[in-house]
Amino acid sequence: MKPITICWLRRDLRLEDNAALYHALKSNYPVLVVFIFDENILQKLANRADARVTFIHQQLTKIHAALQKNGSSLLIKYGKPEEIWPAILKDYEVKAVYANRDYEPYARKRDDGLAEFLISEGINFHTFKDQVIFEKDEVIKADGKPYTVFTPYYRLWLKTLTDFHVQSYPTEKYFNNLLQLEPLPFPTLKDIGFVQAQQKFPATNFELRLKNYDQQRDYPAVDATTRLGLHLRFGTVSIRRVVKEAQRQGADKWLSELVWREFYMMILWHFPHSAQQAFKPVYDNIIWRNNEQEFKAWCEGKTGYPIVDAGMRQLNETGFMHNRVRMVVASFLCKHLLIDWRWGEAYFAEKLLDYDLSSNVGGWQWACGSGNDAAPYFRVFNPALQLKKFDPKMEYVYKWAPEYKLPTLPMPIVDHTFARDRVLKVYKKALQP
DNA sequence: TTTTGAGTTGTTCGA
């Protein structure tokens, strides 16, 4: 056995401009690139045709091909990382492991465990910032504490940003340090217990879409958003490249959305309990109705409110929902139906291609009112007014919920004015000191 | 320490 370095890919599924890979390639030993299908995560997925697993598999196929072109190969494993790593160490003489940092609670725990194990084996575990421009402790208040309000965080984020932060890592210059070996077995989706999903995946060429983003982003019938969430989730594009392009085009509004992404990642890192509990504890006093039939109707897009139903159908069919509509359906679930935001959060987690724990939790807590810097509780979206403002010609609704073209319209699951009064009363009571 | 200004995305009501 000859000594090697391992670069472990997780949610950074690309070979270009990859911090961990770059540093691994510049180390002393040839680099083997590894991916583990994590059984701990996959066994929880309800759908054997989960589109995200298909997407990962597709991306790994590309990476495998690129590595083969350079005389190397991707090593793919399936199982629990804590069991896989000892096995890898038996097969290879591993001198060091390189990976990009992942900030979710599960990932932190997994990586802390691995670090401990590797150290006990005398192996270095090097981790790098790659997923974000600024990590949890790089944009903080003068007193050293994390921000909980977006706007001051955003201002300092912009002020801190320099050309250095968006410089890409020229990994391809060092591909000659990839471990040379015969192609290793490449599992099919079936091998790991999944089947091909039907969904289509958005492209990574977002550049043209930045132009009219701020004027058009609120109209769900217009295809004006970049659909980059999925690629940022799995690291199939580099955040540095993306931010650089936003700067180049002066796409400030769009850039601010990228800052929201880092804001919520930072929040989840400092307040990991907010994945399960209200960020503002008093909101856990709300007595939710949690009616299961109404929840089912919401999931299926059968609430009788056109924009809510269209949004849920789009989600169910494509794994995507337009941002404006996400807010409307979330507000509707929490406020009109008085269903716990966690139910909605879990449903989005199951369905969204671009699902990211920190943003999803942040968004749901915002809509519910329980989040940091959230919408005030008395702000109840009016689905009819939102429809009139943002889909006045009903193009979006007709596309996803064509039954609204018919003369007999579905009955609303609950009257708006009644629901509004009800939620204001329930919230007011729960939030009383 | 105290003070001051501000805080993602909205709705309703009444003039």
Place this chain on the structure above:
DNA sequence: GTCGAACAACTCAAA
């Protein structure tokens, strides 16, 4: 139809 105020205080950030 349009406009401004009220909605409810509270907490955060920074001077």
